[in-house]
């Protein structure tokens with residue numbers, strides 16, 4: 001994604017521009033004076049600078065010569081008022097690509113930016129998304145909802161508490177519970193929300209490529225390095241790096257990751273130049289990382305770095321009160337995707353949904369609902385269109401679900417010597433949820 005730096009001292013106008021450009025898939029940074037601009041330029045590569053002509057601490061035209069000497073590949077577009085056209089012409093002589101007179105229309109600014117980027121040899125690494133990585137602009141969040149259960153409320157509280165800080169967060173929970181959705185929610189509620197959220201599936205990166213994927217490489221540094229490439233850290237600079245399935249990183253990669261986080265600097269493979277990075281790390285796992293540390297598969301120092309705060313995402317079976325709410329939400333989404341107008345679920349269908357154990361959590365529910373919407377011809381989803389795995393549980397389902405859960409809780413309590421905090425962790429539920437369940441099942445502990 002091409003990166004644009006906006007230098008503009010009119011805060012409201014700058015914010016509007018930032019949002020607008022982020023929505024059009026540009027990576028946007030902004031600053032309000034030349035000192036800040038110099039700092040940003042020292043730590044990041046920009047494809048285009050959009051600068052006001054008149055700025056506190058000097059004018060944009062003089063600064064332009066400096067930029068063009070240091071960063072010849074960075075395009076500069078100046079924003080002027082109508083009265084300043086002669087200044088703008090002077091600027092173009094000094095190397096500005098174009099100028100645009102304020103006020104301008106959204107179409108006009110997009111056209112100028114596209115033309116400027118098309119005509120230059122931009123820093124190609126920002127134009128494509130490296131493999132195994134998903135870069136998302138602040139605006140494009142997949143819609144998500146918050147549940148009403150006690151566990152969901154607690155989750156919401158934790159997100160609200162931790163989001164504004166710079167702390168690293170470890171998200172634990174079964175597969176499909178919404179760890180990535182939670183990570184995005186933290187990013188979007190943080191001060192970094194107008195910068196990139198970069199999601200990396202650590203389980204999908206071949207071990208031998210991981211260093212270059214994380215830190216980038218220089219052209220020719222190894223066979224296959226046909227061009228300079230930025231890695232995940234640079235792509236997430238100023239924003240958030242989400243490391244999913246963190247437990248799958250090799251020991252060597254764990255050391256490299258720890259070093260980068262501690263020193264806040266990286267070097268691309270084959271380069272000696274240090275690049276400063278300012279990245280917030282969110283990591284997720286569905287395995288027991290503490291156990292991995294205990295048996296020596298995961299570095300303890302890295303574990304503590306990542307785990308400045310833990311959020312346990314509850315399994316769907318522990319969010320009974322949310323189930324039908326999520327089912328309705330996914331129904332709405334499925335209607336939109338499949339161009340259908342299904343209104344709801346029959347009573348029998350609701351019973352089946354409520355009695356299922358949902359080992360695949362929200363992901364499973366989403367898929368089940370989508371499939372059911374596809375098969376529904378009337379206005380209501382009937383039990384008959386729900387998959388076999390839900391019917392299998394219908395006989396005495398509620399009873400067996402509770403029995404299963406009761407045994408699971410007792411097992412965890414015994415395993416932790418009846419330490420409820422530890423048991424809750426093991427069960428991936430909050431302590432409060434565990435207490436409620438102990439009461440509900442009248443367990444003698």
Ligand SMILES: Nc1ncnc2c1ncn2[C@@H]1O[C@H](COP(=O)(O)OP(=O)(O)OP(=O)(O)O)[C@@H](O)[C@H]1O
Pocket residue numbers: 142143144145146173174175176177178179180181182244284286329362363366
């Ligand atoms: N709060 C939510 N609102 C709406 N949809 C959600 C919510 N949480 C999760 N989902 C949906 O459930 C699915 C699984 O979510 P997500 O990928 O975040 O889970 P995960 O825990 O990261 O899974 P995995 O461990 O397999 O990577 C996604 O399709 C996501 O859109």
